[in-house]
Amino acid sequence: MPTEPETIELGEDELREIAGYAAECARRVLSVFERSLPADTRPRHAIDAARAFAAGxxxxxxxxxxxxxxxxxxxxxxxxxGQGQGQEAVREAASPGAADAARAASHAAAAAYLHPKASAHQVKHILGAAAHAARAEELASGEEQRVTSGTLAWARHHAPPAVVAVLGRLPAAPPGGGRVGDLVRALDAALRAA
Known part of the structure; x- marks a missing residue:
């Protein structure tokens, strides 16, 4: 019985395209984070670092x-x-969507370290920034599904060829992951069908 390969082909140019795409997805919702926590520059720095890697x-x-x-x-x-723990100033400032906007930025910078493993888990590394961006916009809009659909449509239409090519070498997105997992699977399926 043949077995699935343990690794996939993954070139540096593909990594750069994936990181650039992830950075653009995260950049779209950076304001959701910065409106809540304008003094915290960590998500912006992560997006800038991902864009610098994407540019060479x-x-x-x-x-x-x-x-x-x-x-x-x-x-x-x-x-x-969440539960009202932490510094009072931060607790008052954080708005719905801020955490997912920062997670999108984190995924953008981490996309440069995608592993060439033939694992469904890697799909989350490719599409995590887009899914967290969609969730950030969804939360910021008060759970407006039309907003989520628009964000996913943007992510689908702006995915560069490397994103689609690398997804094609991987198994489909895995189950689980709550609402963000649902968004990853929806985007994964749409990109594979295109």
Whole structure:
């Protein structure tokens, strides 16, 4: 019985296109985060780092650190939105969607480190910025499904050839992941069908 390959082809040019796409998806919702927490520049730095890599920059420790910093900003925003823990000023400032906007930025910088593994989990690394951007806009709009559909349509129409090509080498997006997982699967299916 033949087995599935453990790895896929993944060129640096493809990584750059994927990171650039992820950065553009995250950039679209950066204002959702910055309206709530204007002094926190971690998501902006992550997007800028992803764009620099996409434009020909090197994968450096600073790029990876910017992804983690944006992730921490997302955690802090989620905590501020959630159970009321953390600093009072942050708790009052965080708005719906801010955490997902920061997660989109984190995914953008992390896209440069996509692994050439033939794993469905890698789909989340390719489409995570787009899915979190869609969720950020959905939350910021008060769960308006029309907004979500528009964001996913934008992501589908702006996906560069490398995104579609690499998705075609991977299994479909895995189950789970809550609402963001649903958005990843919807976008994955739409891109594969195109």
């Amino acid at each position: 920059g090197r994968r450096t420790a600073a790029l990876r650190q910017s992804a983690w910093a944006a992730y921490r900003a997302a955690q802090e925003a989620a905590q501020a939105q």
